[in-house]
Amino acid sequence: MTVATIPVEAGLIKRPMLAEVVANRPLTPHLRRITLTGMEIDRFGYGGPDQLARIFLTAPGAELHLPDSEQWWPALQAMPAELRPVVRNYTVRRLDAGRRELDIDFVLHGDGGPASAWARRAAPGDPIGVLSDGSDYAPPVDTEWQLLIGDETAMPAITAAVEALPPGTRAIALIEVGSTEHEIEVRTPAGVTLTWLHRGGTPAGGSAVVIRTLRELALPAGTPYAFVAGESAMVTTVRRHLCTERGMAKDRVYFCGYWKVAAH
Ligand SMILES: Cc1cc2nc3c(=O)[nH]c(=O)nc-3n(C[C@H](O)[C@H](O)[C@H](O)COP(=O)(O)OP(=O)(O)OC[C@H]3O[C@@H](n4cnc5c(N)ncnc54)[C@H](O)[C@@H]3O)c2cc1C
Missing domain, CATH: 3.40.50.80 (Nucleotide-binding domain of ferredoxin-NADP reductase (FNR) module)
Incomplete structure (x- = not known):
């Protein structure tokens, strides 16, 4: 008899997915909680409190082009420079798969950083790409x-x-x-x-x-x-x-x- 094994991550999406801003609210003078939604966010996956979201950004007003592949890095490099989004690493602060929403808390450290500058201005409807890329926080069972x-x-x-x-x-x-x-x-x-x-x-x-x-x-x-x-x-x-x-x-x-x- 063959026993089918179902991969733990079955059904989760491992390529950049399109999302948009729902809300942008200040938590502190230099911290913004940005809520994102997208049709595929229910298949983002959440491995733990430091769940990594790679974010894909474009210049304000420009169209967002995302690499359409699980091999997203070579696909990104192959894109024409003028279409290639900026990629940065952030943590998923909250994932609500049922509502297809996730929150990311952005530190505002000035407009010298594209992600910080984007977060300061992000408004409902603004596009962003998000890629689920694992988590590392994992206390071993014998941790006291x-x-x-x-x-x-x-x-x-x-x-x-x-x-x-x-x-x-x-x-x-x-x-x-x-x-x-x-x-x-x-x-x-x-x-x-x-x-x-x-x-x-x-x-x-x-x-x-x-x-x-x-x-x-x-x-x-x-x-x-x-x-x-x-x-x-x-x-x-x-x-x-x-x-x-x-x-x-x-x-x-x-x-x-x-x-x-x-x-x-
Ligand atoms: C696994 C992981 C998870 C992360 N999670 C989060 C998160 O949830 N929230 C979050 O805000 N950041 C998070 N970061 C940090 C974030 O990726 C960096 O701060 C990133 O450099 C911001 O991109 P940027 O485009 O704003 O600035 P960049 O273009 O990368 O940098 C521009 C300039 O800003 C400076 N700079 C970058 N970040 C800061 C900062 N925080 N304070 C002061 N100066 C800075 C750099 O030294 C550089 O001179 C995470 C990073 C990793 C690797």
């Missing part, structure tokens, strides 16, 4: 406590992870923002401590507040899982500290540079 560290760009992933933790899970979350007005409301289950770290007037990517705080933090005993994301240099420094000074095994520390301060 979690450490979640990041800046604003990792806030969607960390806050979604925190809100999904079963009550009683031990977790420490440290999120770097500019100041109190850049904090958002987060439901923290019992057992979770979330601390906002303020960099004050120091520009994003230039503050040592995360590593300074971490060095002074008493960490629980037991088997950890750490998720560290945000500006690349911060992430590298934190990972080095956790692995070399706190003795965490490398395979218990997930880390990802979400963006990089431009070299001058």
Whole structure:
């Protein structure tokens, strides 16, 4: 007898899909929650709190052309330069497959970045391409406590992870923002401590507040899982500290540079 195996991801779409803006609302002075809808969003898939959405953008008013292939990268490169969309990486903050909606929280860091500039102006009806591309947050089953560290760009992933933790899970979350007005409301289950770290007037990517705080933090005993994301240099420094000074095994520390301060 042949037993048919159904792939876990059966039915999900692995090529860029067309969507449009439904709403664009400020969460903080530098953070916009943009709700998108599209006919195929019910087949986007959601693997976890850091579910990656690659977004495809065009210049305001221009027509959006998307690579029509699961091999989207070579297809993108093959497009004429004047039609090729800009691609950036974002986190799905909320997916409602039934309503075919997803939310992405965009950090506004100025109009020098095409995605930031787009998010500042995005209005209902504006087109965008979205591609579902996996998730990485995956505490092993033997995890006894979690450490979640990041800046604003990792806030969607960390806050979604925190809100999904079963009550009683031990977790420490440290999120770097500019100041109190850049904090958002987060439901923290019992057992979770979330601390906002303020960099004050120091520009994003230039503050040592995360590593300074971490060095002074008493960490629980037991088997950890750490998720560290945000500006690349911060992430590298934190990972080095956790692995070399706190003795965490490398395979218990997930880390990802979400963006990089431009070299001058
Ligand atoms: C897996 C993953 C998930 C991510 N999720 C999110 C998310 O949910 N929300 C989110 O806002 N970002 C997220 N990011 C980060 C986002 O992809 C980058 O910030 C990206 O560079 C923004 O594109 P841009 O076109 O605005 O700027 P770019 O064209 O890439 O960069 C232009 C300039 O802006 C600077 N810059 C880029 N990002 C920032 C920033 N955040 N603050 C200050 N200066 C910056 C760069 O150093 C560069 O000088 C994620 C990244 C990854 C890899």
